[in-house]
Amino acid sequence: MPTTLLQSNLPGLELIHRGKVRDVHALSGNRLLIVATDRLSAFDVVLPDPIPGKGEMLTQISNFWFGKTAHIVPNHLLHTPLEEVLPPGTDLQLYRKRAVVTKRLKPVPVEAIARGYLIGSGWKDYQANGSLCGIKLPAGLRQAEQLPQPIFTPSTKAAVGDHDENVSFDAVVAAVGKDLAEHVRDATLAIYKWAAAYAAERGIIIADTKFEFGTDEDGKLYVMDEMLTPDSSRFWPADQYQVGISPPSYDKQFVRDYLETLDWNKQAPGPQIPAQVIAGTSAKYAEALQRLAGITLE
Template structure:
């Protein structure tokens, strides 16, 4: 059975960051221990109710994609056995499928987003301006329509409680320099195109996704944090896809849709999530894991 963990507690390890979903600990040798909890954020606000097993599913699907795309861009995983780094007395079963040991990289301060379809904030920006992150798009596109080519639409990295904002590529260049900005853009689009083709063969459309990148001491670029998960991507069942509507999803859009109906102002504190929405969300994550990675939950 999947485990449930809202917040990790690892005495003796230095907690250096508690994010919306992940708890990050420092390890000797310029390494990190990253624990994916079952916390769920929507509209950049952490919800009060965990999704049981979510962290395990996120970690397993990220590890799957990291392995599949290592030939495109290197990633942060070190494959160190957890029993070597967890404090003595820790319940290994609680962490075995939700924690990884990684390189300690310098984060690139941008959300690297690839979009193949016009949905979400991209659709709203297009309706208002006809453009997205400074990229002029064809006139007359409809909601959820496939774009002529996937595009790189970066956003700022928000702190907990703040909202990400779409920015232009020029803003990324100003923030990190032309060479690194181009590396991040090219890596983002290369991974997205490969993964979208892979997923399509399994009946899933990857509408958009976001990546986190970091650099080592030599300036080498790595993809890190998570990859192509239901938290960082929109997965649509291809057989239910229609232009003009927001398609059903294998991701946290299920929760977003529920919250939108409440009229919540998207500011903390977030409202409680009913048991049926929690169960439905967990089921969608599990189906994505099985369809994409052929991994079934115990």
């Protein structure tokens, strides 16, 4: 059965970051222990109710994609057994499918987003000015329409509770330098194109996705954090896709759509989530994991 974990509790391990979903602990040897909890964020606000098993599903699907794309860009995974790093007395079953040991990298301070379809904040920006992150798009595009080619549309990395903002490629160059900015852009698009083709063979459209990158002491670039999960991507069932509407999805759009019905200003604290929405969200994540990776959590 899937486990439920709202936040990690690992006495003796230094907690260096508690994000929207992941808790990050320091390990010896310039390593990290990253724990994917069952917290759910929407509109950059952490909601009060966990989604049971969500962190396990996120970790399993990330690990699947990390393995599949290692030939394109190296990733942060070290494959160290958890038994070697968890404090004595820790419930191993609680962490086995949701925790990984990784390299400790210097994060690139940008959300690296690839978009193949016009949806979400990209659709809103396009409606406002006909462009996205400084990229002029053809006139007359409709909601959820496929773009002529995938584009790199970075955003700022906001602190917990703040909102990410779409920025131009020039802003990324100004923040990290031309060489690194181009490397991140090229890696983002390369992974997206490969994964989109893979998912398409399984009846799933990856409309867009977000990556995070880091560099080691030699400046080598790695993809890190999570990869192509329902938290960081929009997955659409191809057989239900149509242009002009927000398609049904295998991601937290299920929760976003519910939240849009509420009189909520999208600021913390977030509202309680009904049990049927929690169950429906869990089912969406589980179906994505099974269809993309062939993995079923039991």
